[in-house]
Amino acid sequence: MGLEFDAVLFLSFGGPDKPDDVRPFLENVTRGRGVPPERLDEVAQHYLHFGGVSPINALNSAMISSIRDELAARGIDLPVFFGNRNWHPMIADTLAQIYDAGHRRVLVFPTSAWGGYSGCGQYHEDIAGALASLEPEAASQMVLRKLPQYWHESLFVDAAGDAVRRAAASLSGESQPRLVFTAHSIPDAADRDSGPPAQGRLYSRQVRAASERAAAAAGFAEFDQVWQSRSGPPQVPWLEPDIVDHLEDLAAQGVRSVIVSPIGFVSDHLEVVWDLDNEAREKAAELGLEYVRADSVGTDPRFIEMAVDLIEQYRDGVVPQDVPLGVGDNGVYCAGGKCCRASVRRPRPAD
Known part of the structure; x- marks a missing residue:
């Protein structure tokens, strides 16, 4: 048996909470990707059509609440934290909170079922970037293990x-x-x-x-x-x-x-x-x-059951001999990153 994990990080894309957030959020999403301002203006209108609030925020909160309830129903004592790639709560801020709360081994559940760069590789990069934001001594104490791709579950x-x-x-x-x-x-x-x-x-x-x-x-x-x-x-x-x-x-x-x-x-x-x-x-x-x-x-209880099944499977720290696609520690791609290498990254639109 390996060392047990002591917390869960629910990692998602993020979305604006109010109209003033829309443009800064879109700039976070597209930073360094050469997306023209007129495209950002176009996508901003999609958010403003819904009052500048992304539906993803409430949906993620509901999923996290359901995961916590399912963990409790199974007698699994693991706190669940929430972090995002592109908007608050940002993953770096959440990881600092996790560290300050005394947790050092964290399972990461991403809201993407798939392989490829946007669906998997970028989540590994999110983890690596958040670790880099910690003080070196703190980062050296942490293990963040991304859970596997689950499209086939x-x-x-x-x-x-x-x-x-x-x-x-x-x-x-x-x-x-x-x-x-x-x-x-x-x-x-x-x-x-x-x-x-x-x-x-x-x-x-x-x-x-x-x-x-x-x-x-x-x-x-x-x-x-x-x-x-x-x-x-x-x-x-x-x-x-x-x-x-x-x-x-x-x-x-x-x-x-x-x-x-x-x-x-x-x-x-x-x-x-x-x-x-x-x-x-x-x-x-x-x-x-x-x-x-x-x-x-995400609204189906079986999806929550699947997420908690994965958490329970990996909680004891043991990785199967044939490492499933998507699993990796501290931002290191699985299987050498063959399915999600950064060399094939491409711009992805918002939300």
């Missing part, structure tokens, strides 16, 4: 499948619905370079595999895999098709009913509610499509 997939089933039940039943899964688009080059050199495309392969399993869990033999929330210059190819373009293609094919599942997102944060509940829904109405959007998994 049965509880995650089953929760997504049941959300699709609930969404299907809300349709009129007048036509056979087309099931469409969405995830965050990334530059094609970043996806191509992620994963073992002989295969690549780790991120898109993971998303498709999870979608296939969720579709089967919902009773669908077929589905479409599309992408959303692309950013960056138009001349740079990103994963396609985009959800809005795909809705146009479906309407041209004679499809009259669509279920959209945001399987690539843990919770209904801004990119889900803006891209799917506003832009995609408006396009569907324009095309005469009956449209329903499935819930994300």
Whole structure:
């Protein structure tokens, strides 16, 4: 048995709490990435449409509360702290709080299920950066172990499948619905370079595999895999098709009913509610499509159960002999960083 961990850090992306936070938050997200100011102005309007408050804040707080309750129900005495990459509470401030509270071995649960740079590697960098913000003596006493990628976990997939089933039940039943899964688009080059050199495309392969399993869990033999929330210059190819373009293609094919599942997102944060509940829904109405959007998994008790299962599995400090993708200590990538190396980093839009 290894040395037990004594705290949990719930690590997320972050989002503004009020209108005055929006622009500074977006500047944090895009710092050093050459994103033009006009793009920031455009994305800022998405937040201001919702009063300048990101839905991710309340959603994360609810998930953390549920994780604490589940830990307590299992008799596991571990405090859960909250830190973000891009807005308060910032991970560096949270880590200082963790240290001052006397904790030295921390399990890190990220709000991303996937491999690749944005989904995994950047979380390792967040951890390394937070450690670097501590005094050297303090940092040397800390172990922060990132928990593994969890896109393939049965509880995650089953929760997504049941959300699709609930969404299907809300349709009129007048036509056979087309099931469409969405995830965050990334530059094609970043996806191509992620994963073992002989295969690549780790991120898109993971998303498709999870979608296939969720579709089967919902009773669908077929589905479409599309992408959303692309950013960056138009001349740079990103994963396609985009959800809005795909809705146009479906309407041209004679499809009259669509279920959209945001399987690539843990919770209904801004990119889900803006891209799917506003832009995609408006396009569907324009095309005469009956449209329903499935819930994300973060509201499902099985997602909380899965998170606590991982915490319980790694609490004793023992790592399986075959180290799962995503696991790493103090910002060191697993497996040499082959699936999420920083050399393939690309700009990612907000929230």
